[in-house]
Amino acid sequence: MHLALYIGCYKNSAKMHKNVLKVKYHFMTPDWCISFCQSNNRNFASLNDSTSCLCSDQFDDVTDIRNASDNCGIVCGGTDLENGPQRTCGGEDSVETFFIKGDCVREPLSEEYMATRHRGCIDTPQEADNVIATSSQQCLMFCGKKGHPLSLYAQDGKCWCGKADKRFVLNPNPDSCNSSGIVDVFRTLVEDKRCGNIRLLPPGKHRTVLASYPGSGNTWTRYLLEKATGYYTGSVFNDGSLRKIGYLGEITPINENRTDIIKDHSFGNRNNYQAGILIIRNPYKSMVSFYNYMNSKKDRHITSASEEQLQNEINKSMLNHIGSWKGMNLKATSHEKPLLVVYYEDLVADPISNVRKMVEFLPNPILHPSDLEERLACLSQDTTGLARRPPRKLPPELFSKQLRTAVNKAVAEVRERLRKIGVPKELPPYEKGPEFDW
CATH class of the missing domain: 3.50.4 (Hepatocyte Growth Factor)
Incomplete structure (x- = not known):
């Protein structure tokens, strides 16, 4: 079996890309199609009309994210050969699409x-x-x-x-x-569809910023909110690298108004945000994460800079950026618009409770699904996400006394601002340094 993420059901594209690989198999199953597409080095596997499999490099080579469908109920041709429950393989004019996340898993399992x-x-x-x-x-x-x-x-x-x-x-x-x-x-490796089938919103006027300093878990939080609400999030950055790994809200510009929750590293007035969710993370961890992103040569959302680079450059880098960490959080908390502050460490410790809190905060009623608890139960099985950098132990001696003094001063100013605006939970004791944990 292969590790694959269920994207959803969409209408066939009127004009498919010429590089789409198509095959018919009388005994078709999702596993067979995913395996076939992966063996042909394609990123997406789409099933159509019971027996057809389409393999593509990009999601929109086969279909259009703007054209979601409810007509994917045709049973797979190979269902009777499987020992499990009935599986569906698209519809007459619709495809069920999977994003292939990993290679085939073979026995014996290590x-x-x-x-x-x-x-x-x-x-x-x-x-x-x-x-x-x-x-x-x-x-x-x-x-x-x-x-x-x-x-x-x-x-x-x-x-x-x-x-x-x-x-x-x-x-x-x-x-x-x-x-x-x-x-x-x-x-x-069986996909739980209760929190799949994520779609674009109908055009609307709601817009909530998901704000954070870079490296604070914004991309991971987008994954959690998409699974919980059933709708894609957007971004001001139009990040093609995220689009390739399953963040399909990156396909549509935010001025189309098909996404409500918008990733931004600012909370200004430029995008007419009605409300904001602010994620705050330990500045030692967030600034190292941002340094990793800026100094990785590929897969920048999940890879890390070398130990040698950190040893030689991290203090200079953080001294240059601690003012930005402070400024971003102070600016985000200076608005009179509704604001929910979420600490990254709380989100890691209890993602489901904190995601529920974020969903309940969102002004747009469409983002409050009636099956929220089912979606959250489904999400609890897969909270890691699509682009989360593996944790790395940061030795306290890596950071100079000068840097610690600058960080502590910035933390104190942000803590005082949060108290002033009435945030109910105190800013965590980030003065403890990178070793801080709840």
């Missing part, structure tokens, strides 16, 4: 791979059927082949399959998984 699929733990299910598995690997593969997003494995060999819901409530803290009566939860 411990390293299993660690990447671990999602936390839950209390041992009391009213759910189980089977016996010889290992967590066998349980994961069994549940995946049955079409379930999650596998649950107990040390006595019991294996449950399911999805995050009222029965299976995830505890993301892996430290608590060693207790008695607790089972480990793993994510299969």
